[in-house]
Amino acid sequence: MTNLILATDSYKQSHFLQYPPEARIISAYAEARLNDFSDDVLFLGLQPFLIDYLGKPVTVADVDEAEAICTAHGVPFNREGWDAIVADHGGYLPIEIKALPEGTIARAGVPLLQVENTDERMPWLPTFIETALLRAIWYPTTVGTLSWKCKAIIRAGLEKSSDDVAGQLPFKLHDFGARGVSSGESAALGGIAHLVNFMGSDTLEGIMAARRYYGADMAGFSIPAAEHSTMTSWGREREKAAYENMLDAFDGEGRIVAVVSDSYDLDAAVADIWGGTLREKVLNRKGTLVVRPDSGDPIETPLRTVKTLWEKFGGTTNSKGYRVLDPHVRVIQGDGMNIGSIARLVDRMIEEGFAIDNIAFGMGGGLLQQVNRDTLRFAMKANALRDAGGQWRDVAKKPATDPTKGSKAGRQAVIRENGKLVAVRLDAIDPAQDQLKSVWRNGELLIRQGFDEIRNRSEA
Structure with missing residues (x-):
């Protein structure tokens, strides 16, 4: 699956x-x-594509394979064009890609990148790579946008109820999506996208991809955590012993441990075990116990857990008048979390007088899998043609049956106007104003972006 010639429709x-x-x-x-x-x-997501796909030259063997496949498949094959790419360009596609810097927050309808061929014999090439290129960016951009919107909701809740917004926010939404996606590559790209906004993740492919493609030494963090298999293997009669083992095995200065607590009876576990027989052990630890409900109503169940922990462990009231649990206990809710349920849970916590400090959120398939190309209506369209005389002419579509699918005519540029990025024609501005910068030309990565700068840019 590594032949670029066949990575298309x-x-x-x-x-x-x-x-x-x-x-x-x-x-x-x-x-x-x-x-x-x-x-x-x-x-987000262009740089991994440039490194892994366009950064690998097409070979004679690739051309031979593609010709055989296309002939048997029933479609024409451009042998002359691909032979020229191998012979004259060392197998690297003669194209130039201009793009906004990754991490940029742009309004929908603003071009994120623009592609042109650099060899006049190959005007077919920019749209030939549409399939692979669009697939490379729509997914991480959509996941990153979803995570970014969740971040805005959580930030607003913290700003209303917390004394420590900056310290709390980076770890408030945790990525549990690796098992719910279609492939390891999806886990990597979606995992990167989430890590632009938050620093909590159990998706190791995303951690490694941030390191490989963006030079991040360590982009995200996790903690020891139980799952149902490790808890129920003790048997119901030894539920307390299973929990106590978690406290003992992961004790230490500042150590956080998460324990799923709904294997049998969540309310009894919180009130009678964590807040009863193990209460003193929890309070004598140097770290924090994070109780995880994993079933029931995704809004009222975690709220009820917070209330019970408040009754059993107490806490303080912060300067904004909201209750904060004793630092030895917190709650994480992952089951049923999506952008809507996170917003509702934030609102309910605040309605009941609890700071958002008390709870963290987790998302799995809702973060990394329940999106598609139409979520943000991604498209790639030809917008201009240069003829043999060197003249540019507009290319565009304007379907009467759906004006929203009309495309932009003329080579595009992006400028900043009144603090917002807007699309304009390139021939209508000084090219120096254009925010679309050359990042790739003829097999060479011209600008390599680091993960910290992408994170910082997303906050600008």
Whole structure:
């Protein structure tokens, strides 16, 4: 699955025969069109694609394989074009990609990148890579945008109820999505996207991808945590012993341990074991016990758990008038969490007088899998053609049946206007104003972005 020539839709193999004969250069751009999910998007994911896909040269063996497949598959094959790429360009695609810096928050409808061929013999090339390129960016951009929107909700709750917004926020939403995605690559790209916004993750593919593609030494953190298999293997009659073992095995200065507590009877476990027979042991630890409900109503169940812990362990009232549990106990809610239920749980906590300090949130499939290309209405469209005489002419579509699917005409630029990024025609501005910068040309990565700068940019 590493042959770039075959990382496209079958019908694109015939497109080299379809462009007008005067075409020399085609320009194409990618954007998240106006959509119902988010007015703004967090752009991410181009650099991994450049490194892993465009950074690997096409070989004669790739061309031979692709020709055999396409011939048997029933579609034309551009042998002459691909032979020229291998012979004249060392196998690297003769294209230039200009893009916004990753981590940029851009309004929907603003081009995130633009592609042109640099060899006039190959005007078919920019749109040929649409499938692989669009797939590379729509997913991490959508996950990153979802995580970013969750961050805004949680931040607002902390700002209303917490004395420590900056210290709390980075660890308030934890990624548990690795098992729920379609592939390890999805876990890596989605995991990276979440880590732009938060520092809590159990998706090791995302940690490693942030290290490989963006130079992050350690982008996220986790803690020892129980699952039902480790708790129920003790048997119901030894539920207390299972919990006590967790406290003993992971004791230490500042050590946090999370324990799923709904294997049998959550309310009894919280009131009678954690807040009863093990109460003193919990209070005598140097670290924090995080109780995890994992069933029941995703809003009222964790709220009830917080209330019970308050009754059993007490706490303090902060300067904003909200209750904060004793630092030895906290709650994490992962079951049933999505952007809507997180917002409702934040509101209910505040309604009941509890600071958001008391709870953390987890998301699995809802974070990394329950998105698709249409969530942000991603598209890549040709927007200009340069002919044999060197003249640019507009290329665009404007379907009468759905005006929202109309595309932009003319080579695009992005400028900052009144503090917002907006799309304009490149020929209407001084090119120095353009926020789309060349990041890739003819096999060379021109700008390598670090993870910290991407995180900082997303906060700007």
